[in-house]
Amino acid sequence: MIPDLETPFSRFPNTDHSAIERKDQSISAVITERQQQLNAVLQDVSGLESVMDKIKGLHRQLLEEKDKIIQSMNLHKGLVSALWRFPSELLSYIFVHCLPETEHLLPASKLAPMLLTRICRRWREVAARTSDLWCGVIVDVDDEDWQQAAFCYDSWLKRSQDRPLSLALRCFEDDATNLRTLLQPYMNRISSLQIVFVDPVTPELLLDDLPALQELTISTSYHMWRPTIAQSISRLPFTLRSLKVVGPSAFDFDRLSSFNPVWAHLTHVEIALEPFAHTNLQSLRISNASPLRMASLFPDLFNALTLPNLRVLEARYIRPWPHEELKAFLVRSGCPLESLIFGTRVMTTNEQRAEYIILVPSLEVVVDYMRGDYFGYRRLAQQYGIGRRRHVL
Known part of the structure; x- marks a missing residue:
């Protein structure tokens, strides 16, 4: 209940100043009383807030208990379902068909294969052991958090086991060294490589020591070709069958064809519209x-x-x-x-x-x-x- 706080002095406007001066003691008594009332209300508010905190904590505990009950119930429902009894080999086959229809996969938590590792423990274990899920990936260098990104990419590539790799690299200026360090343990398994150069960089580090390479795509948005790149391509293995060059270039094809032993082994060539x-x-x-x-x-x-x-x-x-x-x-x-x-x-x-x-x-x-x-x-x-x-x- 809200108390009656009205007094003879609370009426406005109050022009009888002499009356106020004569009753100073009465006004002081009102102020003291109000302070006591305020302290009592603050104490009640504090007590109520404490009760509300306890209710919120109890509500949170009940919600957590509800989620655990639902999780346990779903788990036990799964134990009697046909899907739970699928052999791991069949589950792996299904997982492969869940992949997006693209050669290079984006490491995203809401897309396969990453999504498959978040459903339950068994799916995570099966997905992690299915090497075909991890053979293609887009590597986008981010210098702001390269160490964390490198750890994630390395974990992804390790799951591919000994399978051939198909990689798409997006390379900014001065990123070639970081990419080379990341890919060094996997260079002998890269069969398809796509490199997008966003800035004028030197890609020679990424074109050396690729003994299993079969497909190479180089994309640029500027005139960046130089003799050293042609020389790097000339040193690629005879396994190379497909060469694609996308974007404006000043590539010296006559020079390449004159000394490059790989040129004669190509069966698929797509290049910029240069004669x-x-x-x-x-x-x-x-x-x-x-x-x-x-x-x-x-x-x-x-x-x-x-x-x-x-x-x-x-x-x-x-x-x-x-x-x-x-x-x-x-x-x-x-x-x-x-x-x-x-x-x-x-x-x-x-x-x-x-x-x-x-x-x-x-x-x-x-x-x-x-x-x-x-x-x-x-x-x-x-x-x-x-x-x-x-x-x-």
């Missing part, structure tokens, strides 16, 4: 997965290539078709092209196809039946005296 020739390439397939963004690149591609030994050229999903650039490519290359295959979404006219056959008499044009005009093509073939050429549908 270059490959004397041994016999088959080239071009497929555009991003028609809106990439269509403008194909004229430059044909302008950059010289393939004197090309025998099969296949194109799919390219619109608009770079007709004049292809003709210039055929003339420049002088290649003994045998098959020119137009697949899905490539629109060419009968006249254009006839021009290709005039340029390369050995050519056989293969077109999608739904896209091609067979009878119109035969008419043009006879008109140009090339009726002996077979039009494949």
Whole structure:
């Protein structure tokens, strides 16, 4: 109950100052009484807060007990479920299919494989022993907490056991030494390596001592190529089959092809659109997965290539078709092209196809039946005296 605190002196405005002066003792008594009342209320508040703290502590204990009961109940439910009785080998197989559909995995607690280690003790043990879950990872250097990051990456890579590794490295300035130190125990197991250079750095430390390397992708956003990089690539093992260079470059391909023994062993090459020739390439397939963004690149591609030994050229999903650039490519290359295959979404006219056959008499044009005009093509073939050429549908 709130006490009545009204007094004759608490009315405002109070202009009778003489009355107040005559009753100083009464006012002092009121102040003393209020102090006593305040002390009593503060004591009650303190006691109530103590009780509330005890209630909050009891509430917290009850919530913790509830969580433990639910956890125990779920555990025992799992013991009678078919999933709990799965052999570890089958569980490992399922875990592998939980991985994101990407070659390089992001170490994130809410994504597999890290997520699989947080479900229960058995899942964590099975996931940690499943080496296929830990064979690919994105390594993003963070100098602010490199020691902690290095420990996490090393723990990840150790779980891969003796499996081949596929790594994507994002390298800033002066990070190559840290990355080399981290990867040193695993260099002989790296089969696929992608390096993204964000700043102008020297990547030679990352391109040496890779005896099992099969695929190499180098991405840059600036002109950073120098002879030492070409030399590092030249020292890569003969196991290398795929080389990709993404981004602007001033790469000396003529020099590379002249002294690099690895060049002759490559079966897959993707490079920036700089003029270059490959004397041994016999088959080239071009497929555009991003028609809106990439269509403008194909004229430059044909302008950059010289393939004197090309025998099969296949194109799919390219619109608009770079007709004049292809003709210039055929003339420049002088290649003994045998098959020119137009697949899905490539629109060419009968006249254009006839021009290709005039340029390369050995050519056989293969077109999608739904896209091609067979009878119109035969008419043009006879008109140009090339009726002996077979039009494949």
